[in-house]
Amino acid sequence: MRIVIIEDEPLAAQKLTGYIAQYWPEAEIVAELGLVSQVLAFFAESQQIDLIFSDIELGDGQVFSAMQQLDLPCPVIFTTSYDNFWMDAFQSQGIEYLLKPFSYKRFCQALTNYAQLSAAMTKGAESSNDKQYKTRFIVKKSTGSVVLPIADISCFRAANGVILARDKQGEYHIISESSITELEGRLDPRQFFRLNRSEVLNLTYLERFEPYAKDTLAVYVKQLNEPIITSKTRSAGFRRWLEG
Structure with a gap:
């Protein structure tokens, strides 16, 4: 200990x-x-x-x-x-x-x-291989509610007290989870990784990553202009996660 x-x-x-x-x-x-x-x-x-x-x-x-x-x-x-x-x-x-x-x-x-x-x-x-994880979200729009498949979400971001899901077209949607920690527990850890305090990545949309500052990485996501920066406590775990 x-x-x-x-x-x-x-x-x-x-x-x-x-x-x-x-x-x-x-x-x-x-x-x-x-x-x-x-x-x-x-x-x-x-x-x-x-x-x-x-x-x-x-x-x-x-x-x-x-x-x-x-x-x-x-x-x-x-x-x-x-x-x-x-x-x-x-x-x-x-x-x-x-x-x-x-x-x-x-x-x-x-x-x-x-x-x-x-x-x-x-x-x-x-037992994570047997657990049932989220496959879709119901997203409310001004014209009604739509289904957002989780496969179409490139990353999640906590901002201003809400959780946002970014789809493959680059549009953000507010989802119902109350915290990024709650969301993380409902995502398949083989497919999603929490990069820092407020952002979670979908492996499908990973473009590349590179060293950023001491013990951190800049992670580039498809169709996202700015990289996501890993926290120092999660950089090593991210590398191990990528290696499977």
Whole structure:
């Protein structure tokens, strides 16, 4: 286990470190970060992390201001003294919400939930060949509703609170999914890949890709003028996905 702790209170960080060592003696705490600026700097580089423990109120602001800019590589367990950030937490890859001061028993419950989630994701990946994925969307137009086959969609994009599907003619359509994460779970992973926080590619329409900046790629899509830039955390996975 490779773990990151985001916490600006030394005693709280020490307690959490002790809990982790007791539960997972073999775990490696890769970094302890206490500022939003440190979070941004750390995750600006590609990181192989399994789990993040994160406080919310840090010395230079709320951690959400960093997470909104990042494509995190793993789930987050939030640890906080405030009980009014539930919605923000679960919109930032949160899987648990520990209210300080929390006991070791409550900590173990959170880790049990994490283990169950990991097992479910592994099982889902193993059975993905048998899963039924989306084959079409119903799109509302001013003149009525039309059927948009998924084979005709070159990419999806989250923008201004809605999910847009771009068809092979270059036209954008609003679809009903509420988030890019929800959409991703309904697409065949053999055909679609999430390139960054807000964009998903259909392999059929991939034209080419090339290095862009450190640890990122510029992905060119047929009939799309500008390339899609991969996030640093997804570039290596994109290459492996292309290799099948």
